[in-house]
Amino acid sequence: MRTIAVINQKGGVGKTTIAINLASAMAHRGQRTLLVDVDPQSHCAVGLAVPEEQIEQSMFDVLIGQARGEPLRVSEILWKISERFELAPSTIDLATFETQTTGLAERENCLRDVLLQLRNEFDYVVIDCPPSVGLLTFNALRAANDVIVPVEMGYFSLHGLSKQLETLNALSQQCPERANVMILASMYDIRTKMAREILGELRKHFAERMFKTVVNFNTKLKEAASLGQPISEYDPASKGFKDFLALTDELVGTDTQVHRAEMVNTLQTRLQAISASADELLSSIQQPQTSIEPDKTKTTLEQKLADFYGVRQDKGIVIFSALYPRAQTVQIAGDFNGWKPEAAPLEKIGDGGNWQIKLPLNTGIYRYRLVVDGQWQQDPYNEITEMNPFGEFNSVLNVE
Numbered sequence: 001m002r003t004i005a006v007i008n009q010k011g012g013v014g015k016t017t018i019a020i021n022l023a024s025a026m027a028h029r030g031q032r033t034l035l036v037d038v039d040p041q042s043h044c045a046v047g048l049a050v051p052e053e054q055i056e057q058s059m060f061d062v063l064i065g066q067a068r069g070e071p072l073r074v075s076e077i078l079w080k081i082s083e084r085f086e087l088a089p090s091t092i093d094l095a096t097f098e099t100q101t102t103g104l105a106e107r108e109n110c111l112r113d114v115l116l117q118l119r120n121e122f123d124y125v126v127i128d129c130p131p132s133v134g135l136l137t138f139n140a141l142r143a144a145n146d147v148i149v150p151v152e153m154g155y156f157s158l159h160g161l162s163k164q165l166e167t168l169n170a171l172s173q174q175c176p177e178r179a180n181v182m183i184l185a186s187m188y189d190i191r192t193k194m195a196r197e198i199l200g201e202l203r204k205h206f207a208e209r210m211f212k213t214v215v216n217f218n219t220k221l222k223e224a225a226s227l228g229q230p231i232s233e234y235d236p237a238s239k240g241f242k243d244f245l246a247l248t249d250e251l252v253g254t255d256t257q258v259h260r261a262e263m264v265n266t267l268q269t270r271l272q273a274i275s276a277s278a279d280e281l282l283s284s285i286q287q288p289q290t291s292i293e294p295d296k297t298k299t300t301l302e303q304k305l306a307d308f309y310g311v312r313q314d315k316g317i318v319i320f321s322a323l324y325p326r327a328q329t330v331q332i333a334g335d336f337n338g339w340k341p342e343a344a345p346l347e348k349i350g351d352g353g354n355w356q357i358k359l360p361l362n363t364g365i366y367r368y369r370l371v372v373d374g375q376w377q378q379d380p381y382n383e384i385t386e387m388n389p390f391g392e393f394n395s396v397l398n399v400e
């Protein structure tokens with residue numbers, strides 16, 4: 001049994017889409033596959049039309065049972081999705097796993113230990129992780145042989161990658177297991193020059209740490225998820241399905257003792273190498289210089305990002321900026337406007353997909369979410385988040 005965790009602390013980079021469709025493509029290729037959801041948002045159940053109200057026991061019960069020494073068999077909670085494809089769903093109470101297990105020994109090994117029960121029943125386990133680096137993600141790291149880090153193909157994602165890997169690295173300091181960490185380009189839009197350039201740079205720097213396969217941006221993948229189907233069922237002729245078959249073949253193709261012995265390195269060393277490489281990559285992509293005064297005009301990508309996206313404060317005014325080239329509307333809802341997105345639409349600035357709003361806010365701590373084409377999500381450009389009572393993540397802002 002080979003266990004693959006899909007990890008990235010940044011929200012909305014395609015983790016769930018990859019986990020669901022990779023698992024279903026694995027099953028399509030004849031592998032007995034289990035999809036494990038450890039994200040309290042339980043998006044795997046949503047994306048596979050498993051009715052949430054009918055999930056009586058979930059990964060929460062399995063993990064908490066293991067932590068407390070009252071084990072519940074994983075096989076008790078499985079939902080059959082299709083031939084050879086089963087789901088171990090999550091529920092929102094997983095959000096309390098960390099607090100409920102405070103002080104319990106081995107709480108970071110619960111997932112690894114419960115999956116051992118299934119080692120003769122499945123060939124592959126795919127784990128979908130939450131967009132955070134808490135105890136749940138750590139459990140996935142400890143359980144995994146392979147870690148897939150999806151990277152959305154945009155400059156900002158790249159900026160985030162280095163930071164995200166630093167955190168993963170810090171977590172992995174305590175992780176003696178070996179895992180094979182690989183980067184997967186996600187939501188790649190070949191028509192965009194920027195995406196092509198970034199893919200080229202990533203390939204140059206990450207080389208064998210990157211999958212040859214790329215997950216293209218494909219609206220069929222979005223449609224399939226909203227109808228509760230994997231792409232293998234919704235549209236087997238789509239580009240989306242071809243990408244996941246290719247990813248499956250690439251993964252299964254490396255599943256030999258010989259290759260694995262060569263490829264596997266300590267998690268810590270791998271992550272350090274990737275993180276350093278991301279920093280180097282970032283500093284090498286610079287804006288073209290337009291003036292003869294290089295010191296004043298030389299803008300590194302990092303500076304540009306800091307200038308444009310995220311939250312900035314300027315004399316009592318807070319400026320929220322985000323990049324959504326494909327969005328029709330972007331709004332903001334938070335405790336400062338009664339969580340009413342219609343009260344605060346962002347304005348589209350130029351043709352590059354930049355959206356912005358300026359709000360006068362008093363000193364204090366605020367929680368908010370962005371609403372992009374009606375979909376609520378955390379601000380991808382603000383790394384400070386906090387889980388809300390719905391198991392989703394609010395962005396947090398400290399106005400000073």
Ligand SMILES: Nc1ncnc2c1ncn2[C@@H]1O[C@H](COP(=O)(O)OP(=O)(O)OP(=O)(O)O)[C@@H](O)[C@H]1O
Nearest residue numbers: 011012013014015016017131187216217218221222
């Ligand atoms: N390759 C793709 N092509 C088109 N749309 C995609 C693709 N991958 C993901 N999406 C869409 O982008 C959105 C975010 O994707 P997804 O939910 O998979 O991200 P995530 O990383 O799991 O998010 P979270 O961090 O909240 O769990 C979804 O609406 C999904 O349908």
Ligand SMILES: [Mg+2]
Nearest residue numbers: 015016039043
């Ligand atoms: Mg997800």
